[in-house]
Amino acid sequence: MTDFFHTIKGFDLRTAIRIQPVLSDLMIVVSVSGGKDSTALILVILEMIAAGVIRADRVRFVFADTQWEADETYAYLDFLRARLNVEIDVVGVDGGMEARCRHRAGFPGRQQRFCTRELKIEPIRKYHDAIEEETGLETVSVMGIRADESESREKMLEWDDEGPRYTRERWGGYVWRPLIAWTVTDVLAIHSRHAIPVNPLYRLGHNRVGCYPCIYENKEGIALIAEHAPKKIDKIDNLERELVQLRIARNAEKPGRYAHEDDASFFQTQRQGFSGIRKVVTWAQTAHGGHQLHLLPPPPKGGCMRWGVCDIAPPPLADGLEIAHDALIEECFDDAMAINLEVLDRMVAERKLQGTAADFLGGMGAPI
Numbered sequence: 001m002t003d004f005f006h007t008i009k010g011f012d013l014r015t016a017i018r019i020q021p022v023l024s025d026l027m028i029v030v031s032v033s034g035g036k037d038s039t040a041l042i043l044v045i046l047e048m049i050a051a052g053v054i055r056a057d058r059v060r061f062v063f064a065d066t067q068w069e070a071d072e073t074y075a076y077l078d079f080l081r082a083r084l085n086v087e088i089d090v091v092g093v094d095g096g097m098e099a100r101c102r103h104r105a106g107f108p109g110r111q112q113r114f115c116t117r118e119l120k121i122e123p124i125r126k127y128h129d130a131i132e133e134e135t136g137l138e139t140v141s142v143m144g145i146r147a148d149e150s151e152s153r154e155k156m157l158e159w160d161d162e163g164p165r166y167t168r169e170r171w172g173g174y175v176w177r178p179l180i181a182w183t184v185t186d187v188l189a190i191h192s193r194h195a196i197p198v199n200p201l202y203r204l205g206h207n208r209v210g211c212y213p214c215i216y217e218n219k220e221g222i223a224l225i226a227e228h229a230p231k232k233i234d235k236i237d238n239l240e241r242e243l244v245q246l247r248i249a250r251n252a253e254k255p256g257r258y259a260h261e262d263d264a265s266f267f268q269t270q271r272q273g274f275s276g277i278r279k280v281v282t283w284a285q286t287a288h289g290g291h292q293l294h295l296l297p298p299p300p301k302g303g304c305m306r307w308g309v310c311d312i313a314p315p316p317l318a319d320g321l322e323i324a325h326d327a328l329i330e331e332c333f334d335d336a337m338a339i340n341l342e343v344l345d346r347m348v349a350e351r352k353l354q355g356t357a358a359d360f361l362g363g364m365g366a367p368i
């Protein structure tokens, strides 16, 4: 099948002819995160439908909600639904991230990285299984992964067959990554072509969209969250305290169950004695320099990166590239704002966010 798949950066007849037979017997399930790559993916799929390459009734869009995302992301997904007239189904587990942390009296981390699997992969897998049951067709999981995002993604193929069954290492079916050879410029170009702005989080300075924060958030990301969403930091602080109490209670019932009963930290730092969200935020708000840069361990190369459902902060770009990247995002916003404000205003009002859509898009409002 691999031979049929070619990078799609806008359609021509040759691409359409090659892809059509491969997809004709499959249900196409597109994973959506609210990030710029997944939005580009939605737009590519809609272009394919418009070009008659795939049938609209063979496509489903799905968002794995960890219930730990930024307000901007939920509003942005509502915006995409309205603006593009697409249904985006939502899957997840009851209570999301907080419930899973309470269940374990601990946060996910390097040793116990349960978040990706329990909150994203398994709910999405069940969604695929239900579609296969309902339609009698196999599914293909479509993901907006790009090779230039990381070393591990560089090795990924555009098309994989990870069947026949789901295991911890294998998805259990077909995987298609149509954007594998795309650059950021390609991604932003398709946003502009459809007059769709990127998620407002980018405008606030974030370089990733996903759990807010992710356990692998970088220093800049933590400082930005503390600045724009201080209530989120309060929430983590309260949860850390609650989990410590839970550990103490469970240790009382079963001595030794938790080796560090007094330490439940969202960010598991590399130095002992430096735990708790408040200390990490203070560290993140300091200037760059020396030993401080190594407080947090680097994000993993496998795990979430391998599954492609978690958006981990990329390594810093060189200064020139950073400026070019920011300029492209600005350009994408400016192109799209005029026609989207009305729809966004409604979304902002429905979500009870403070400010107008213009504030929201400009990153000046303070969503609650």
Ligand code: SF4
Binding pocket: 066, 108, 115, 116, 119, 120, 210, 211, 213, 214, 215, 216, 304, 309, 310, 311
């Ligand atoms: S984005 Fe981060 S915190 Fe969220 S599920 Fe993925 S690895 Fe876990």
